Amino acid sequence: MPKRSKEMNVRGGLRRPFVQFVLRERDFLLILLVGFTLSGLFYDIHSVAMWLGFIFAGYAAVANDSIQTLGTFIVSNSRRPWWQLWLFVASILIVVLALGWFINDGDVTWQKLYNPEKYPDLPQHSQYPQPVEFSFIQLAAPLILLILTRMRMPVSTTFLLLSCFSTGSKGITDVLGSSLSGYAISFVLSLLIWILGYNLIRTFFKQRKSAGFWVPLQWGISGTLWGVWLMQDAANIAVYLPRQINVYQLIAIISLLVFGLAILMRQRGDKIQDIVNEKSRIEDIRAATLIDFSYACMLIYKMFVSPVPLSTTWVFLGIIGGREIGISIMRKKAGFAHKRKAFSMILKDITYAVFGLLVSLALAVSINDALRSEVMAILGL
Numbered sequence: 001m002p003k004r005s006k007e008m009n010v011r012g013g014l015r016r017p018f019v020q021f022v023l024r025e026r027d028f029l030l031i032l033l034v035g036f037t038l039s040g041l042f043y044d045i046h047s048v049a050m051w052l053g054f055i056f057a058g059y060a061a062v063a064n065d066s067i068q069t070l071g072t073f074i075v076s077n078s079r080r081p082w083w084q085l086w087l088f089v090a091s092i093l094i095v096v097l098a099l100g101w102f103i104n105d106g107d108v109t110w111q112k113l114y115n116p117e118k119y120p121d122l123p124q125h126s127q128y129p130q131p132v133e134f135s136f137i138q139l140a141a142p143l144i145l146l147i148l149t150r151m152r153m154p155v156s157t158t159f160l161l162l163s164c165f166s167t168g169s170k171g172i173t174d175v176l177g178s179s180l181s182g183y184a185i186s187f188v189l190s191l192l193i194w195i196l197g198y199n200l201i202r203t204f205f206k207q208r209k210s211a212g213f214w215v216p217l218q219w220g221i222s223g224t225l226w227g228v229w230l231m232q233d234a235a236n237i238a239v240y241l242p243r244q245i246n247v248y249q250l251i252a253i254i255s256l257l258v259f260g261l262a263i264l265m266r267q268r269g270d271k272i273q274d275i276v277n278e279k280s281r282i283e284d285i286r287a288a289t290l291i292d293f294s295y296a297c298m299l300i301y302k303m304f305v306s307p308v309p310l311s312t313t314w315v316f317l318g319i320i321g322g323r324e325i326g327i328s329i330m331r332k333k334a335g336f337a338h339k340r341k342a343f344s345m346i347l348k349d350i351t352y353a354v355f356g357l358l359v360s361l362a363l364a365v366s367i368n369d370a371l372r373s374e375v376m377a378i379l380g381l
Contacts, residue, residue, distance in 0.1 A: 028150060032143055039139040049134040053240030055256060056142035061157050061237050062260040063149050068316035069229040069295070072288035073222040074268055086265040090258045092223050096230045097254055106244035108253065112235035112309045114243035124243045127171035128162055128235075128309075137367050138164050144363070148356060155356030156311040157236045163364035165239050169374045172364065176357075178302070179311035183318040186298045190322030193294055198330040201290070218289040225296035232299055235309045295319045317353060321346040 022029065035056060042048040070089060077085060100110045107114040116125040124130060131138070141164050148155045156179070163172050194201070237257070241249065295316065302310050328342035365372050 025150075028146075032146065035143045035146075036140055039136055039143070043134050043136045043139045046133060049139055050130070050240045050242075051252075053134065053139050053142070054237065054253070056139070056146075057157075057161055057240060058237045058253075058257050059260050060142035060145040060149065061161075061233060062257065062264050063146065068312060069226050070222070070264075072291050073218070073226075074265070076218065076285040076288040078268070082265040082268065083262075086262050088219065088223065089226055089265070090261050092227050093230060093257060093261065094254055096227045097234065097257075098250065100231065100234065101245070101250050106246070108245065108250065109235040109238050109243075110231040110303075111307060112232070113239060115307055118307050122167065126243060127167050127174070128165040128239060129167065130240070130242055131165065134240075135367050137363055141363055144359065148352075148359070153352040153356060156313040156353060156360070157233065158309055158311040158313070159357050159360035160363070161236045161239055162309055163360045164367050166364060166368060166371060169371055172361070172371075174308045175311065178306055178308045179314040182298060182302055182310055183314040185301075186294070186315045186318030187322040189298065190291075190294050190319045191326045192322075193290070194323050194326030195330060198326065214285050214289060218285050218292070221289055221292045221296060225292045225299065228296055228299040228303055229312055231303055232310050232312055291319060291323060313353060313356075317346075317349050321349065 038052055039056075042052055070085075074085065097108045101108045104111055104114070111118075113126050113128050114124065119125045119127060122129070141161055145155060145157060145160050158175055158179070159172075162175060166172050238245075238253070241253070245253070298315050298319065299310075299312065302315070324342040324346060328339040
């Protein structure tokens, strides 16, 4: 074959996967193109930028973080019409946000961003005050989260978004400390549940068909988990908005998020759902209910113990990581191969989460002058 023909074949071989990728991801790439363009055009127009940031953050958080909460619910109810699941989770979202707004004087974040008692001397009573102006990176940060989500990375929305608004390093270290402790506690809790209860659970779940009471039990626990998650993670979505909002802004927030949930449920979780699907027998409604129960217990504990925003991603990884390790330890017949698979799965999830943390810190340092000065001082520069 002539040399020129070989070169054309090589180029064609390289070009073909790229073209296939563009065609396969054309809708997502179009969303990114529009998002980055709008960020560049409107980041210096405050009234427009804050709502653009909210829309981007809401879509990114729903696409990424909510799957950690609703993923097992979606898998175990895969035979139900998507709109039934949507109506259920949307009604809970409306109640939680409206109740938080009413109780906390216009604050839908349940005082994760606005807390006069904890932060009386800080601007807007928060370590994450709404800026008087936005930067391009702040506005585009949720789009970066969308890219990482599309790569099926369980990245922490809390780190990636809130770190861009922190008044200093303390805001980041507080979230990091709360999240790491949440991971450790949830990992140990889940590990103990599945080690100590493995034989009982295995015997109880031996029948392929679950009893009828598991359906309302799972929906009740999943609904509780979803509600508590919203109390924790609403801060990530509303960080672009005023810390106290009026009723018209509340209606706009709820409407946009309900619409985003409809897209999520219609797509059955999309790419990030694979993080849940690859775990052992999550499609069993009984296993899904146990996971959601332990997850809900952890978030409720953290909700009332600390007012500091928490990365629910790390808690979620601790829950499913402890479960996978517990099952691999107790499944003696599976041998070493199953244990190696479980450990490699957990290592991959943690690696992605740490990568997201590093990206978050890099964005925060590039945006925040005060934080950059602190980092430079620590490094002696």
